[in-house]
Amino acid sequence: MLSSKVINESHGQDSSYFLGWQEYEKNPFHETLNPSGIVQMGLAENQLSFDLIESWLDDHPEVLGLKKNEESVFKHLALFQDYHGLPAFKDAMAKFMEKIRGSKVKFNANKMVLTAGSTSANETLMFCLANPGDAFLIPAPYYPGFDRDLKWRTGVEIVPIHCVSSNGYKITKEALEDAYERAHKLNLNVKGVLITNPSNPLGTSTTRGELDLLLTFTSAKKIHMVSDEIYSGTVFDSPEFTSVLEVAKDKNMDLDEKIHVVYSLSKDLGLPGFRVGLIYSNNEKVVSAATKMSSFGLISSQTQHLLANLLSDERFTTKYLEVNRKRLRERRDRLVSGLKKAGIGCLKSNGGLFCWVDLRHLLKSNTFEAEHSLWTKIVCEVGLNISPGSSCHSDEPGWFRVCFANMSDQTLEVAMDRVHGFVEAMVMNTNHGKQKRTMWDSRRRSLINKWVSKLSSVQCESER
Amino acid sequence: MKQLSTKVTSNAHGQDSSYFLGWEEYEKNPYDEIKNPNGIIQMGLAENQLCFDLIETWLAKNPDAAGLKKEGQSIFKELALFQDYHGLPEFKKALAEFMEEIRGNRVTFDPSKIVLTAGSTSANETLMFCLAEPGDAFLLPTPYYPGFDRDLKWRTGAEIVPIHCSSSNGFQITESALQQAYQQAQKLDLKVKGVLVTNPSNPLGTMLTRRELNLLVDFITSKNIHLISDEIYSGTVFGFEQFVSVMDVLKDKKLENSEVSRRVHVVYSLSKDLGLPGFRVGAIYSNDEMVVSAATKMSSFGLVSSQTQYLLSALLSDKKFTGTYLNENQKRLKIRQKQLVSGLEAAGVTCLKSNAGLFCWVDMRHLLDTNTFEAELELWKKIVYEVKLNISPGSSCHCTEPGWFRVCFANMSEETLDLAMKRLKEYVESTDSRRLISKSSHERIKSLRKRTVSNWVFRVSWTDRVPDER
Numbered sequence: 062m063l064s065s066k067v068i069n070e071s072h073g074q075d076s077s078y079f080l081g082w083q084e085y086e087k088n089p090f091h092e093t094l095n096p097s098g099i100v101q102m103g104l105a106e107n108q109l110s111f112d113l114i115e116s117w118l119d120d121h122p123e124v125l126g127l128k129k130n131e132e133s134v135f136k137h138l139a140l141f142q143d144y145h146g147l148p149a150f151k152d153a154m155a156k157f158m159e160k161i162r163g164s165k166v167k168f169n170a171n172k173m174v175l176t177a178g179s180t181s182a183n184e185t186l187m188f189c190l191a192n193p194g195d196a197f198l199i200p201a202p203y204y205p206g207f208d209r210d211l212k213w214r215t216g217v218e219i220v221p222i223h224c225v226s227s228n229g230y231k232i233t234k235e236a237l238e239d240a241y242e243r244a245h246k247l248n249l250n251v252k253g254v255l256i257t258n259p260s261n262p263l264g265t266s267t268t269r270g271e272l273d274l275l276l277t278f279t280s281a282k283k284i285h286m287v288s289d290e291i292y293s294g295t296v297f298d299s300p301e302f303t304s305v306l307e308v309a310k311d312k313n314m315d316l317d318e319k320i321h322v323v324y325s326l327s328k329d330l331g332l333p334g335f336r337v338g339l340i341y342s343n344n345e346k347v348v349s350a351a352t353k354m355s356s357f358g359l360i361s362s363q364t365q366h367l368l369a370n371l372l373s374d375e376r377f378t379t380k381y382l383e384v385n386r387k388r389l390r391e392r393r394d395r396l397v398s399g400l401k402k403a404g405i406g407c408l409k410s411n412g413g414l415f416c417w418v419d420l421r422h423l424l425k426s427n428t429f430e431a432e433h434s435l436w437t438k439i440v441c442e443v444g445l446n447i448s449p450g451s452s453c454h455s456d457e458p459g460w461f462r463v464c465f466a467n468m469s470d471q472t473l474e475v476a477m478d479r480v481h482g483f484v485e486a487m488v489m490n491t492n493h494g495k496q497k498r499t500m501w502d503s504r505r506r507s508l509i510n511k512w513v514s515k516l517s518s519v520q521c522e523s524e525r
Numbered sequence: 526m527k528q529l530s531t532k533v534t535s536n537a538h539g540q541d542s543s544y545f546l547g548w549e550e551y552e553k554n555p556y557d558e559i560k561n562p563n564g565i566i567q568m569g570l571a572e573n574q575l576c577f578d579l580i581e582t583w584l585a586k587n588p589d590a591a592g593l594k595k596e597g598q599s600i601f602k603e604l605a606l607f608q609d610y611h612g613l614p615e616f617k618k619a620l621a622e623f624m625e626e627i628r629g630n631r632v633t634f635d636p637s638k639i640v641l642t643a644g645s646t647s648a649n650e651t652l653m654f655c656l657a658e659p660g661d662a663f664l665l666p667t668p669y670y671p672g673f674d675r676d677l678k679w680r681t682g683a684e685i686v687p688i689h690c691s692s693s694n695g696f697q698i699t700e701s702a703l704q705q706a707y708q709q710a711q712k713l714d715l716k717v718k719g720v721l722v723t724n725p726s727n728p729l730g731t732m733l734t735r736r737e738l739n740l741l742v743d744f745i746t747s748k749n750i751h752l753i754s755d756e757i758y759s760g761t762v763f764g765f766e767q768f769v770s771v772m773d774v775l776k777d778k779k780l781e782n783s784e785v786s787r788r789v790h791v792v793y794s795l796s797k798d799l800g801l802p803g804f805r806v807g808a809i810y811s812n813d814e815m816v817v818s819a820a821t822k823m824s825s826f827g828l829v830s831s832q833t834q835y836l837l838s839a840l841l842s843d844k845k846f847t848g849t850y851l852n853e854n855q856k857r858l859k860i861r862q863k864q865l866v867s868g869l870e871a872a873g874v875t876c877l878k879s880n881a882g883l884f885c886w887v888d889m890r891h892l893l894d895t896n897t898f899e900a901e902l903e904l905w906k907k908i909v910y911e912v913k914l915n916i917s918p919g920s921s922c923h924c925t926e927p928g929w930f931r932v933c934f935a936n937m938s939e940e941t942l943d944l945a946m947k948r949l950k951e952y953v954e955s956t957d958s959r960r961l962i963s964k965s966s967h968e969r970i971k972s973l974r975k976r977t978v979s980n981w982v983f984r985v986s987w988t989d990r991v992p993d994e995r
Contacts, residue, residue, distance in 0.1 A: 062751075062788070067655050067819040111602045118593075118601065125592050127584070135584065136577045141803040142644075142796075177643050177805075178608075181826045188680055192530050193659075214654055214680075214823065283528075319528070327608075334607040334831030336643075350533040354680065357647045358827035362803035363591075367832065 066214060081436070085446040092471060100476045103446040105261065105414045106467035107295070107331035109388040113381050114330070117371060124370040127363070138362040144355050146175040147365040153372035154339060158324060160378055161294045166306045172341055174351040175365070177358035179291050179325035179338035180210050183255075185354045186321060186340055187215040189347050190285050196220045196249035197287070198240045200232050202417075202453035202460070204261045211255070220244040220251070223456050226419075229408065230263055232256075232271045237278050253285030253319070254278070258305065259292040262453045262462035263417045264393075264410030266296055272308040276320075285319045294329030294382055296412035297390035318344040326368065328414060329385070335364045389414070389466060392473070396465040399477030403484040407463075414466040418447075421459030423487060432458040443483040445476055532680060547905070551915040558941065566945045569915040571727065571883045572936035573761065573800035575857040576850060580799070583846050590839035593832065600835070607831040610824050612641040616838035620808060623841045624793060627760045627851065632772040638810055640820040641834070643827035645757050645794035645807040646676050649721075651823045652790060652809055653681040655816050656751050662686045662715035663753070664706045666698050668886075668922035668929070670727045677721070686710040686717070689925050692888075695877060696729055698722075698737045703744050719751030719788070720744065724771070725758040728922045728931035729886045730862075730879030732762060738774040742785065751788045760798030760851060763859035764880025787813040795837065797883060798854070804833045858883070858935060861942070865934040868946030872953045876932075883935040887916070890928030892956060901927040912952045914945055 081103050090098035118125060127135045141147065148170070155168035176182040191197065193216025199207065201221035211217055222240040224230040237254075244251045254275060258267040267275075279286040288305040296302040306322060309315045322341040327333035337360055340351050372378055389412075396416055400407060408417040424431040429451050436449040439461075450460035465473060547569050556564035584591055593601045607613065614636070621634040642648040657663065659682025665673065666688040677683055688706040690696040703720075710717045720741060724733040733741075745752045754771040762768040771789055780786050791810040796802035806829055811817050841847055865885055869876060877886040893900040898920045905918040908930075919929035934942060 062656075062749075063813075063815055063819070064655055064658050067815055106606060108602070108606070111605065114605075115599060115601055118599075122592070126588065127591055133581060135581055136574075139577065139580075139801045139803050140572060140574070142805070177827050177830075178825075184826055189530055189533050190528075192532075195530075209822070209825070214826075285528075332605045334605050336608075336828050336830050344529075346529055346533055350529075353675070356644075356675070357650050357680075358643050359805050361643075361805050361830035361833040363833050363836065364830040 081440050081446045081448065084440055090444070090472065090475075092469075096475075097444065099440065099444045099446050100472060100479070101446050101467065102464045102476060103448045103462070104467050105328065105464050106333065107328055107385070107389070107414050108467050109331075109392065110381060110385045111331060113377075113384060114371070117374070117377050121370065124367055127366070134366065138366050141362040141365075142359065144175075144352050144359060146173070146360070147362060147369055149373065150365040150369035151175065153369045154324075156375070157372045157378055158293075158341075160375075161329070161382065162302065162304050162307065166304055166310065168341060172343060172348055174340040174342075174348055174355055175360050176338045176340060176351075176355050177336040177360055178327060178333070179289060179323050180206065181336075181355075181358035182323045182325070182338040182340045183207070183210045183287075183289065184215060185351050185358075186287055186323065186347075187211050187217045188354060189350050190287075190321075191215065191217045191252040192250075193217065194249065195252040196244045196247075197252060198222050198237070198244065198254045200224050200230075200236075200256055200260075202230075202262055202450055202455040204257060205448070205452045205454075207255075217252075218244075218247075218249050220247070220249065221454055222254070226408070226457055226460070230260075230265070230417075231268070232274065234274055234278070237274070241282065251282070251284055253287060255287040255289065256305075257289040257291065259296055259302065259412035261292065261413060262415060262448065262450075263408055264413035264415055265408065265417075266300060266302050266412050267305075268300065269303050269308060272303060272305055273312070276305070276308060276312055276314060279319065280314065280317075283319075285321065287321045287323065289323040291323065291325045292328050292413050293324070294385065295389055295414060297386040297393070298411035300411060302412065316343050318342075318347075321347065330381075332368075335368070336360060337364065337368060392465045392470075395470070395473060396463065396477075399473070400463075400480065402477070403481045405480070405484070415462050415464040418461045418463045419459065420461055421457070423484070424459045427458055429458045435459075436461070439483070443479050445479060547909055547915045547917065550909055554913075556913070556941070558938075563913065565909065565913045565915050566941060566948075567915050567936065568933045568945060569917045569931070570936050571797065571933050572802065573797055573854070573858075573883050574936050575800075575861060576854045577800060579846075579850050579853060580840070583840060583843070587839060587843075590836045593835065604831040604835055607834075608828065610641075610821050610828060612639070612829070613831060613834040613838055615842065616829075616834040617641065619838045619841035620793075622844075623847055624759075624810075626844075626847055627768065627798070628770050628773065629767055632770065632776055634772075634810060638812060638817055640809040640811070640817055640824055641829045642807040642809060642820075642824050643805040643829055644796060644802070645755060645792050646672065647805075647824075647827035648792045648794070648807040648809045649673070649676045649753075649755065650681060651820050651827075652753055652792065652816075653677050653683045654823060655819050656753075656790075657681065657683040657718040658716075660684065660715065661718040662710045662713075663718060664688050664703070664710065664720045666690050666696075666702075666722060666726075668696070668728050668919055668924035670723060671917070671921045671923075673721075683718075684710075684713075684715050686713070686715065687923055687925075688720070692877075692926055692929070695731070696726075696886075697734065698740065700740055700744075703740070707748065717748065717750055719753060721753040721755065723755040723757065725756075725762060725768070725881035727758065727882060728884060728917065728919075729877055730882035730884055731877065731886075732764075732766065732768060732881050735769055735774065738769060738771055739778070742771070742774055742778060742780070742789070745788060746785050749788075751790065753790050753792060755792040757792065757794045758797050758882050759793070760854065761858055761883060762881040763855045763862065766880060768881070787811075790816065799850075801837075804837070805829060806833065806837060861934050861939075864939065864942055865932065865946070868942065869932075869949070871946065872950040873957075874949070874953065884931050884933040887930045887932045888928065889930055890926070892953065893928045896927055898927045904928075905930070908949075908952070912948050914948060 085099045085101050088098045090100040151170035151173050155170050158168050196218040198220050220240050222236050325338040342348050406419045439445050448462040551565045551567050554564045556566040617636040617639045621636045624634045662684040665685050686706050688702050759768050775786050794807040809820050875888050908914050917931040
């Protein structure tokens with residue numbers, strides 16, 4: 062009676078990525094109302110700079126009030142369903158994207174297709190670039206949502222490009238060729254490569270060298286290059302963010318019709334609820350088809366109007382990007398030092414809203430089963446919802462993505478305390494017989510008892 | 526190796542049809558009362574512009590709704606972060622109640638069975654993805670909304686097989702037409718997954734009768750297939766009869782919790798009743814849990830902006846507003862439709878008797894040179910380029926009989942509608958005279974021509990048939 066898309070549940074939403082989310086929903090941490098609840102560290106949201114946007118809104122009440130020069134624009138917006146998008150909004154987005162790239166790249170509003178979030182943009186690009194059964198190569202680890210966004214309704218396949226911790230997860234020529242060959246062995250027609258730059262879940266931006274390698278590869282194979290630059294405005298450390306379009310320009314490929322960029326305001330501006338994404342492409346046919354397809358996911362004109370005004374304010378955007386970066390870096394530093402105190406290291410990052418954390422030393426064995434059982438402990442006993450590397454298609458067990466920008470400083474403190482407590486408990490458990498009671502030990506134990514005993518009584522379905 | 530997908534290269538988006546081409550012509554030379562009084566009047570756009578004042582008044586009285594405040598406090602942050610595909614609970618509740626109100630509170634809608642989508646365009650496509658495999662077919666009564674060719678088929682690979690309806694019985698759906706369509710699908714080796722109807726109908730402007738609805742429910746029961754009822758125009762019913770939803774019929778047949786009811790799905794949107802196509806608000810309503818679950822996940826590809834959900838939850842929760850709005854909307858649509866109908870009558874043109882929608886289904890068969898679609902296209906071009914009215918030819922709606930046109934009336938002012946009717950009258954009269962000329966009695970005809978053929982028509986018939994480019 063129903064389509065195979067419904068029956069097969071190839072939407073990928075039974076993965077642990079989503080299950081941890083569900084556990085959190087049942088028992089969410091709240092500073093006062095539920096201090097022993099699960100702290101959400103699996104949601105890549107940027108909650109650090111709302112105050113900047115809110116004060117802008119306070120200074121410009123007519124924008125939300127749907128007025129321009131004291132005249133109502135309500136009727137105009139209510140009727141505006143042109144899939145070419147509000148011109149003022151596209152222009153503002155182009156400027157904003159240029160600013161993020163230090164004006165090293167120019168964006169033409171005519172090459173832009175607005176979509177309801179990058180979720181829609183990515184799926185639409187697949188519909189445009191690939192037929193069912195075709196494949197895209199994606200460096201792993203990658204955003205779990207891609208399994209749904211790129212594959213579910215499009216019938217497209219993903220073949221991972223294996224990246225490893227031993228070289229900081231850099232994309233290599235060998236890894237690219239290997240992925241390409243694997244696809245062919247599986248009888249899949251490779252249509253392109255899709256990267257997220259900066260990377261989710263790694264938090265690192267793709268280097269110039271890698272981008273150059275990628276473009277050389279895709280060019281030689283005559284396939285597409287899709288660069289999801291949704292986190293481009295979150296790069297807070299060196300190296301500076303380099304867009305694929307910048308490297309394309311250097312290679313005289315800036316008008317290449319097989320390079321496409323995806324963007325969204327969900328991460329940089331922290332507005333996932335407003336559903337604002339876009340596709341940018343030099344390929345007229347793609348722009349034309351994607352524009353028609355955007356009918357299935359247009360951005361509310363009310364929202365386009367709000368953001369056209371916000372992003373046209375150059376003073377605001379300059380200040381916002383600067384302050385946002387600063388706050389993200391501070392928060393990242395806090396997480397990194399908190400983890401370090403617990404003897405935990407992470408991949409050196411320069412962007413994103415999360416760190417790629419190394420918990421390999423806490424695994425009982427170097428297996429994904431051990432990773433899963435560690436993850437279950439961390440969700441249910443320690444009370445932190447973090448994302449296990451397996452959900453991101455990581456090749457090596459033991460890595461976890463931990464978000465830092467979706468909570469207050471105090472909550473991050475709580476989370477770090479719990480991590481210390483947990484690690485020390487683990488260390489004590491593995492120290493057979495070495496139960497020296499020192500002043501530090503008893504203080505630690507009281508900390509552990511407080512948290513662990515409260516949490517271990519919580520029902521955690523994922524343990525079943 | 527082909528660089529782009531077949532979806533891109535094959536033009537299956539259907540946008541080369543005349544429906545869209547007329548639109549393009551209008552864009553090049555749009556009528557404006559002051560700035561371009563000789564431009565093309567847009568009568569091909571089914572928009573409801575009659576009641577914005579009511580909404581604007583409400584917005585002015587309730588600034589928090591658009592101002593993203595709740596009881597004076599900013600909820601900007603909560604909304605900015607709200608991307609839950611289950612939708613804003615207050616909005617789904619308000620929407621469910623609004624849908625109930627439109628149906629005279631005779632049926633109930635459970636908010637948990639609602640899936641919010643970015644417009645009914647998204648809702649319809651999503652339902653296809655949930656109910657059909659590529660190559661499966663849905664039966665649709667003709668004439669139907671041209672956009673369905675793109676919305677239902679393009680990316681889903683589903684097929685449409687028409688249920689032929691004819692003017693001989695007011696384009697009503699008959700049992701034999703249903704059976705014929707089903708058999709036709711089988712001949713084409715297509716697996717029929719369901720029937721999709723728009724009720725009230727676009728482009729007919731008529732409501733499905735109880736008889737037709739019963740027929741449809743019986744049909745899908747016997748064939749074990751789905752029924753999708755796109756009720757996007759449900760709030761535009763202005764006739765004396767009440768709107769009868771497929772949900773009413775299920776209730777009356779005591780099928781509410783039956784297996785059949787799980788195969789009946791309703792689509793809704795605020796684009797027509799409230800005139801808010803720009804805000805992208807649509808919904809799927811289904812009694813099938815699996816459909817609701819899958820469609821909810823699919824809605825990730827087209828969620829409604831939380832900013833907009835909040836505004837509309839406040840608006841639709843105000844029962845005083847919704848009651849007044851539905852009433853007033855009905856009144857104004859009725860008046861405007863009457864104006865169109867009588868304007869057409871004055872030009873000797875009739876239309877299908879309608880009681881809903883934002884358009885009339887107009888009979889121009891008597892103006893065709895021959896009873897063919899080529900003649901219809903010729904007539905349409907004349908009307909767009911010479912009479913300067915963009916109306917939609919029946920062929921773009923897959924009508925089986927040439928000569929019918931959809932003419933919208935709710936997207937312009939009274940004065941503009943007046944002018945449109947004048948232009949049409951003049952054109953018809955000139956056409957009549959030209960016809961009379963080709964018959965006998967030249968003297969009589971000559972004097973008639975001198976009197977009735979206006980200067981305007983004279984000028985036009987001598988100029989190039991290329992649209993003015995201003």
